[in-house]
Amino acid sequence: MADGHAQSRSITSAALLVEFAVGRGLAAADLLRHTGIRERDLIDAAAEISLAQELALMRNVVAGVGDEPGMGLMAGLLCHPPSLGVLGFALMSCPTVREAVDLALRYADLSFTVARHHLVVTGDDVSIIRDDSGVPADLRRFAVERDVAAIWTIQRDVMPLRPPITRVAVAFPPHPVYEMFGAVLGVEEVVFDAQRSVLTGPSSIQKLPLPQANVATARFYERQCAELLQRRKHRQGVSVRVRHLLIACGGIADQSHIAAELDISVRTLRRRLADEGTTFRELSTETVGLLAEEFLVTGMTVEQAAQRLGYASVSAFTSAFRAWKGQPPGQFARENRGRIAARSATRP
Structure with a gap:
């Protein structure tokens, strides 16, 4: 994981993690201990950190708030499109849901997630399948929870109706908090102890137009996403x-x-x-x-x-x-x- 740990990432995801933990009574200085991230970096939108630093911060957050089911879900509710910078504005400007999903997957390195995802369409269903093999085992539950809640929150902000997630599969044992959160999200089915985490919805949703769609604006922000990603790869x-x-x-x-x-x-x-x-x-x-x-x-x-x-x-x-x-x-x-x-x- 050396290359992955060294890759540059936006400070935004780390700042949201600190905001979540500070809101639960923890001190920012303790959360940042031994991460190499400074408090002043958290308010610098241009600051970048490595994946290793973000995982170290996440481990401090998990240790501080308690490694209980549901903590990641609450952290993920803080993620909104503007938090993603140019990627967030690009997502909001996409013509359809499918184009927004494709964009998010294409520029995942600019997002909050520490895992990989890919899209699969099978008949009447469309699924986002998660690969968190590169995430340390002690952080996987928190990371999965945060990403599921963040995906739902961002979809809710971008789409004109409640995100139609019909099925959620997670690689964890049953817990009442998941049933409760599934009900809040309007999820019809929650599957536990799955081999991998998957979000599923009706394939028909792919064609749904987005309310802030603007092709020219979407192309402008996507070019900025591409340029930013290229700069991060070559300007370390x-x-x-x-x-x-x-x-x-x-x-x-x-x-x-x-x-x-x-x-x-x-x-x-x-x-x-x-x-x-x-x-x-x-x-x-x-x-x-x-x-x-x-x-x-x-x-x-x-x-x-x-x-x-x-x-x-x-x-x-x-x-x-x-x-x-x-x-x-x-x-x-x-x-x-x-x-x-x-x-x-x-x-x-």
């Missing part, structure tokens, strides 16, 4: 490139090695990072922390994670991890893998 700041290289190196690299990879001097590297408001030490610590969490969540032992990250001893790794997360790595691994196992154990 030095800090983003450093994170990418650190992840590729498993977090084990010094300044001279990274500077050589970037074909610049160590002095130039330091100056450019300072211009972006960070240091190599901060980026290295942040990256190692993110990798440590991912290693432990996905099943590595504390000893294996320490060795993988180049620590001379388990005790040194434990001390560093305690400084990052406020708890020893063994406890973090047990708590997070325990939640994953508990969810998996209830599936057939």
Whole structure:
């Protein structure tokens, strides 16, 4: 997932996550701890972060608000078309529902989702099928919930009638909150313990015209979407490139090695990072922390994670991890893998 973790994303999704958690009594500073995201970045519409940073923030949000069913649904209700910037305006200007869906899928990298989706039409049904294999297991439920609620909210804002979602399938056990939310959404059927998450509606809805349709405006904003995506792919700041290289190196690299990879001097590297408001030490610590969490969540032992990250001893790794997360790595691994196992154990 190195490439995915290093890709640039808008700050908007992260800002909405912080808004949701702050609304539940958490402090922004705690939510942003060890993410490399600064509070002032959250109000900068032009700011960009990596997927790894957003996942780290999401993990802090889940830990802070409590990993209970329904939390992601409430977070997703904060997502509206204007929050998506040019993509949101492009969606609202599309002539039909199908063109809006195609646009959203084509420019998914500009949206709030951390997963992949594709459209399937079968007879009288049209479905949006989710692939969250790239999302850490401990965050999948929250991420799925947020995306389902956000898709519904955005559809409601864009369409002249209640979004006709007839069936929702989720890869989680039954819970009363899902039944309640399904009733609010007007969903006819909710399927639990599915192999994958799917939103289904009548295929006839694809031809429905949108009330703010304007072909010229839609084309204008779609060009802006394409240009923005292209700029993000080719205009990465030095800090983003450093994170990418650190992840590729498993977090084990010094300044001279990274500077050589970037074909610049160590002095130039330091100056450019300072211009972006960070240091190599901060980026290295942040990256190692993110990798440590991912290693432990996905099943590595504390000893294996320490060795993988180049620590001379388990005790040194434990001390560093305690400084990052406020708890020893063994406890973090047990708590997070325990939640994953508990969810998996209830599936057939």
